[in-house]
Amino acid sequence: MNKLSTSTPRALECTFVFCAIWAFGSSLGIGDDGTDYKLKFSDWWKSHQSAKGVAFPPRDTIFDYWLDPVSNVFEEWNKSPVFKSVTFDSKTMSMSELTVPTGESSSVAFWMNSLVANGYPVMLCGGAGQGKTQLIAGMLKDLDADQYDTLTVSMNFYTSGEALRTMLEGPMVKLSGSTFGPAGGKKMVFFVDDLNLPMVDKYNTQSGISLIRQHMDYSHWYDIGKLNLKTVIKCQYVSAMNPTAGSFLINPRLQRWFTAFGISAPNEASILTIFSTFLNGHFETYGFEKKITDLTEDIIKGTLAIHNAVAGTFRKVSERSVRAFWKTSILAMKCAKWLQTQWLHPLLS
Ligand SMILES: Nc1ncnc2c1ncn2[C@@H]1O[C@H](COP(=O)(O)OP(=O)(O)OP(=O)(O)O)[C@@H](O)[C@H]1O
Numbered sequence: 001m002n003k004l005s006t007s008t009p010r011a012l013e014c015t016f017v018f019c020a021i022w023a024f025g026s027s028l029g030i031g032d033d034g035t036d037y038k039l040k041f042s043d044w045w046k047s048h049q050s051a052k053g054v055a056f057p058p059r060d061t062i063f064d065y066w067l068d069p070v071s072n073v074f075e076e077w078n079k080s081p082v083f084k085s086v087t088f089d090s091k092t093m094s095m096s097e098l099t100v101p102t103g104e105s106s107s108v109a110f111w112m113n114s115l116v117a118n119g120y121p122v123m124l125c126g127g128a129g130q131g132k133t134q135l136i137a138g139m140l141k142d143l144d145a146d147q148y149d150t151l152t153v154s155m156n157f158y159t160s161g162e163a164l165r166t167m168l169e170g171p172m173v174k175l176s177g178s179t180f181g182p183a184g185g186k187k188m189v190f191f192v193d194d195l196n197l198p199m200v201d202k203y204n205t206q207s208g209i210s211l212i213r214q215h216m217d218y219s220h221w222y223d224i225g226k227l228n229l230k231t232v233i234k235c236q237y238v239s240a241m242n243p244t245a246g247s248f249l250i251n252p253r254l255q256r257w258f259t260a261f262g263i264s265a266p267n268e269a270s271i272l273t274i275f276s277t278f279l280n281g282h283f284e285t286y287g288f289e290k291k292i293t294d295l296t297e298d299i300i301k302g303t304l305a306i307h308n309a310v311a312g313t314f315r316k317v318s319e320r321s322v323r324a325f326w327k328t329s330i331l332a333m334k335c336a337k338w339l340q341t342q343w344l345h346p347l348l349s
């Protein structure tokens, strides 16, 4: 938000509506029975907006629009400054290095960037393979390296409080007495991935989660070996978890710290944007002929159609395995001949 957002009563009202829908609705997602709670909330909001008040375009949900602070008009997210087109060079880049912005991911990135810049903890929650890790990795990569250090910790069943403390302390330096913090006057952003995976002990506690909770509550933790207290400052947390795996929920005393965003499976337009960026980049890098490069959209749509047909017919497979397959397949394509024999033939026959 900037000064423009509150400069007139109209601007203030639009800004209030924009913030309110995300404050109340950011954590909504798809229920176990398939109910889309974001859509329900959007329909409810639209049915209560008065004709004279701030109205959203009738198409799509209220979450699909960004408030342009200059014109005070709700625009699609791909018109917002967080949305940028990116290119992929398959000779010099690895696919996991590149986070492709989509309309959907831009909305979360917009709020996440602003929350992190202001020191607020953020959590992304959603099913496997929905791009949580990739989205946060993209945000961390864009942070100003002169101001921020980052550390990514992936939790697993065996991550205890003590193991986690050792990892978090790794990049810390002594600032004074018993006070520790990141070196060079920077701030530290800890990205704790798969936060809810550690084992729940017989006291119904996940010690790693208790350590983070203690740190966020009091800016300190204890060195269990030396039995002394360490104040650890200038640190903030960003996390991701899949609430259908691990402990499902985490201790509410930690959860309350986070602004949570429900992440759902990317829609077809987003998947098309992500894969065309990789596929076009790869075709360009290796100088594929035009008759092949023209097929990008058809190849992706055809593959998605096959995936949807298989997913609808057979037992559920995770989106992640499909994307992993895609990533290895794209990198394996070194020439048009490969594409013709390995890819197009089964697809077209
Ligand atoms: N916007 C994107 N740009 C590029 N790649 C993406 C994007 N979104 C997802 N992917 C790719 O999709 C795959 C799954 O994404 P990711 O690992 O981030 O999912 P996740 O939600 O963290 O899953 P899990 O809960 O299993 O950890 C990864 O290979 C990732 O690189």
Ligand SMILES: [Mg+2]
Binding pocket: 132, 133, 134, 193, 194, 240
């Ligand atoms: Mg992940």
